[in-house]
Amino acid sequence: MLPLLVAAAVLVGVAGYGWMRYSAQAPAPVSVRPIMLGSMPVGGAAPAANPHAADFDQIAAMTDKLVAKLKERPQDAEGWAMLARTYGVLERYPEAVVAFEKAIALRGDDNVLRADYAQARALAGLPPDSRGAAVAIPVTKPLMAASIGQTVSGTVVLAPALMKQANPEDVVFVFARPSEGSRMPLALLRKQVKDLPIVFTLDDSMAMSPASTLSQAGRVVVGARISKSGSAMPEKGDLAGQSAPVVVGTKGLKIQISDVVMQ
Incomplete structure (x- = not known):
């Protein structure tokens, strides 16, 4: 079950990186997710007959696109960090080490990034x-539910x-x-258009x-x-929308998807 949860998390994580590329052109400070994850609820379509193969095939395809993007933007620290941890999920640890080294060269003061790098080196033998960070951050314990009030909630709608x-x-x-x-997501949820309007709580x-x-x-x-x-990765014709800055704990947000990605 854990490989499927990790794969699903990476699919959503790479998507979050894609949103960051749309919403901000300049590279932002990197904030990376460890190679291994605990449970993370991900909505969306029902699993395929062989969900492990399906998810990992999707990750491999997304990895190729990310590699191509990084050839165009080699100074993108967040991109290298995302590529590194994706290689980690695919168990391509030597390649993860190389990608982490590129990210650290651009953002060497990030202790979470350095801890991930140390873990990747160990897994690569x-x-x-x-x-590498002197003290690695624990990465296998599932995240606990959010404290009361430490959420944001609302509804996502699509403009008519x-x-x-x-x-x-x-x-x-x-x-x-x-x-x-950093523009890397703090919380992510995956749904489908048929689920709209989507009532969400992020925690x-x-x-x-x-x-x-x-x-x-x-x-x-x-x-x-x-x-x-x-x-x-964002593509021309994708649809998007976002709120103004709000404090954590805000309820009743209305996010209208009303913009068309034109890149």
Whole structure:
């Protein structure tokens, strides 16, 4: 069961990275999720007959796209960190080490990134390196439910003018990210257009990393993106919308998907 949960988490995580590329052109400080994850609820379609193979095939395909993006943007620290932890889920540990080294070269002061790098080296059978964190962050314990009030909730709707541009099976990603600094999501949820309007509550159980959670943030931006192709990377024709910055604990948000990605 754990490989399926990890795979699902990475699918949503890469999608969150894709949203970051749409919402901010300049690279932001990296905040990475450890290679291994505990439970993370992910909505969406029912599993395929062989869900493990299906999820890992999707991850492999998304990895190829991310590699291509990084050839165009080699200074993107968040992209290298995402690629590294995706390689980790695919158990391609030597490649994960190389990607982590590129991320650390760009963002060497991130202790979570350095802890992930140390873990990747160990899994690849390599000796410790000075770039690894001295104390690794625990990464296998499932995230606990959020404390009372440490959530953001509301409803995602699709603007009437865009309804004809979305199909029922299109994927909808709902997320919260810091209003300042890193644009990597603090909480992520995956649904489908047929689930709209989506009533959501984002909390720490949906975090990408126990070191970067919603309850630790003061103000966040909540948004949603419809992926028409199911790809984690934003594509021309995707539909998106987001809130203004809000404090954690806000309820009753209305996120309207009303913009068309034009990149």
